[in-house]
Amino acid sequence: MRGKMKYIFQFVWIFGVSLAGEVLNALLPMPVPASVYGLVIMFILLLTGIVKLEQVENAADFLMAVMPLFFIDSTVGVMNYYGLIKGKIPILFLAAFLSFAAVVVVVGVTAQGIIRGKRKRGK
Secondary structure, three states: OHHHHHHHHHHHHHHHHHHHHHHHHHHOOOOOOHHHHHHHHHHHHHHHOOOOHHHOHHHHHHHHHHHHHHHHHHHHHHHHOHHHHHHHHHHHHHHHHHHHHHHHHHHHHHHHHHHHHHHHHHO
16 A cells, blocks of 8 residues: 555646646746646756655656657547648658757757766866
């Protein structure tokens, strides 16, 4: 029973932070999705140590494992409109590839900057 309670408390943390993101989205007049507010709140809570990684890690791992299931509906929706996008498939693939390449470059440059910063602080 104790193991099950651990998972319940982890989900309560995650859903509580998600709820806080929804509240912020309703209160603040900014065009930011509630999920982004929730991510920022969770990041701050983890960074400050208010929430320890162990307090949410198992539930987060489970949610990451089942995340592909949440995209099935979107994929079926795209398949329903194949006739509309049939002539634009090469453009869509090009856009997807360019977006992917941009993300890889930005993440690489950011990671290198962080590594250089750590090296400078270490010397």
